[in-house]
Amino acid sequence: MADAAALLPLNVITGFLGSGKTTLLRRLLDAPELADTAVLVNEFGEIGLDHHLLQRLDDEIVLLQSGCLCCTIRGDMSAALRDLYARREVGAVPAFRRVAVETTGLADPTPILATVMSDPVLCHHFRLGTVITTVDAVNGALHLRRQPESVKQAAVADRIVVTKTDIAEPLAVADLYRRLRQLNPSATLIAAPLELADPAALLTQDSYDPQAKSAEVRSWFAAVAADEPDEHGHDVNRHDDAIGAFSLVFDAPLDWTMFGLWLSMLLADHGEDVLRVKGLLNVRGSPSPVVIHGVQHIVHPPAHLDAWPDADRRSRIVFITRGIERAAVARSLAAFQRLAAEGAPAC
Amino acid sequence: MCGLCGMLGGGEHWTNHPGEGGNRRRERLQQVTLLSRVLRAYGLTIEDWQGRSFLLGSRTGHTEIVDNLGAVWPAAAKLLGRRLDPLDPAFLAALVPGGRA
Numbered sequence: 001m002a003d004a005a006a007l008l009p010l011n012v013i014t015g016f017l018g019s020g021k022t023t024l025l026r027r028l029l030d031a032p033e034l035a036d037t038a039v040l041v042n043e044f045g046e047i048g049l050d051h052h053l054l055q056r057l058d059d060e061i062v063l064l065q066s067g068c069l070c071c072t073i074r075g076d077m078s079a080a081l082r083d084l085y086a087r088r089e090v091g092a093v094p095a096f097r098r099v100a101v102e103t104t105g106l107a108d109p110t111p112i113l114a115t116v117m118s119d120p121v122l123c124h125h126f127r128l129g130t131v132i133t134t135v136d137a138v139n140g141a142l143h144l145r146r147q148p149e150s151v152k153q154a155a156v157a158d159r160i161v162v163t164k165t166d167i168a169e170p171l172a173v174a175d176l177y178r179r180l181r182q183l184n185p186s187a188t189l190i191a192a193p194l195e196l197a198d199p200a201a202l203l204t205q206d207s208y209d210p211q212a213k214s215a216e217v218r219s220w221f222a223a224v225a226a227d228e229p230d231e232h233g234h235d236v237n238r239h240d241d242a243i244g245a246f247s248l249v250f251d252a253p254l255d256w257t258m259f260g261l262w263l264s265m266l267l268a269d270h271g272e273d274v275l276r277v278k279g280l281l282n283v284r285g286s287p288s289p290v291v292i293h294g295v296q297h298i299v300h301p302p303a304h305l306d307a308w309p310d311a312d313r314r315s316r317i318v319f320i321t322r323g324i325e326r327a328a329v330a331r332s333l334a335a336f337q338r339l340a341a342e343g344a345p346a347c
Numbered sequence: 348m349c350g351l352c353g354m355l356g357g358g359e360h361w362t363n364h365p366g367e368g369g370n371r372r373r374e375r376l377q378q379v380t381l382l383s384r385v386l387r388a389y390g391l392t393i394e395d396w397q398g399r400s401f402l403l404g405s406r407t408g409h410t411e412i413v414d415n416l417g418a419v420w421p422a423a424a425k426l427l428g429r430r431l432d433p434l435d436p437a438f439l440a441a442l443v444p445g446g447r448a
Contacts (some may be wrong), residue, residue, distance in 0.1 A: 197362075260378075261362070261381055263362075264362060264384070264420065268431070331434075332433045338443055
């Protein structure tokens with residue numbers, strides 16, 4: 001696997017119809033620090049994107065042999081990225097340093113993430129950057145109630161940009177914030193007007209940025225502390241099959257081998273319902289914390305942080321899931337860790 | 348790397364420890380030992396295969412070589428003809444006997 005820091009980041013910009021994706025993208029591309037960005041779009045919209053590296057995608061989804069719907073590979077995107085990279089290598093296009101992909105409003109962004117992370121060629125040249133989701137403050141709550149794509153777009157986000165707050169009712173905006181926070185506490189919620197949104201905070205300051213990664217990882221858990229289950233063990237955010245988030249905290253260092261075994265088993269069986277998992281782990285025998293980051297069945301190569309981002313040395317993991325109970329996950333991981341701690345008997 | 352599909356093959360998987368100068372051979376042995384313990388709850392066996400792959404076996408004598416940890420689970424589910432669910436209370440009870448799961 002190539003060194004993640006040397007790979008070209010690919011940002012995904014998604015959001016429901018009319019939520020301001022293209023307006024945001026245009027604003028980001030105006031920023032001088034993002035001048036070396038290539039853009040892939042699903043459709044040329046009404047708002048023109050005047051950019052020198054702009055390419056259109058056609059919808060072609062290739063289902064992997066596993067038959068897993070969430071592990072589909074976007075054949076068109078894979079081909080476009082390979083072609084773009086080949087042209088970059090021979091100097092046929094400027095040496096872009098980043099790629100931004102804008103999805104259609106009705107898109108489930110997961111196949112795009114799967115393509116970047118699991119395509120056997122692309123994953124040696126590109127890595128997933130931040131996923132930015134726009135949510136319209138006027139209609140966003142309605143979309144979240146009625147459109148499963150909208151929920152998924154918010155659930156997989158690293159940054160959620162709430163647009164049109166200036167024309168929405170303040171109470172409705174506050175309710176929308178609460179709903180988004182429940183859905184995805186690990187994402188950074190940005191409500192500033194688009195013209196004030198900081199392009200670097202949205203696109204470049206991620207967990208691979210040497211200067212920003214510590215703060216980025218800390219931000220994953222900032223909103224989660226308030227969401228811990230109550231004293232009776234009830235998880236206030238979990239209801240039936242709805243998408244929601246929960247976190248697990250472990251005081252004792254984790255056995256890495258058993259953790260990897262457990263998570264790979266969990267994702268093999270439940271990956272379609274584990275929309276995102278982000279963790280900062282205290283690994284037994286490791287002097288520095290390990291960061292894990294996954295989308296459904298796919299996990300980024302784990303990385304070490306140079307130092308703990310705060311005084312808390314416990315392992316913390318945030319799960320954004322559909323219909324999976326926190327207690328079941330906690331019980332399972334604890335059982336596997338106990339087995340490792342006791343030492344596996346000879347078989 | 349797709350944890351479900353094990354697309355890349357060749358033993359490469361995200362669970363291979365991220366550097367820090369660990370002893371890869373020892374980690375590999377530990378992985379096989381723990382994996383064997385987990386799969387025993389399903390009546391399956393697993394062995395190291397040349398330090399790069401795994402040899403997965405069933406009680407009926409079927410064996411299969413799998414490339415990496417991510418590919419073990421779908422291969423085991425295929426051999427068993429059912430899911431391997433780490434959240435299943437019955438499985439956890441078999442894994443950690445005595446009701447301690």
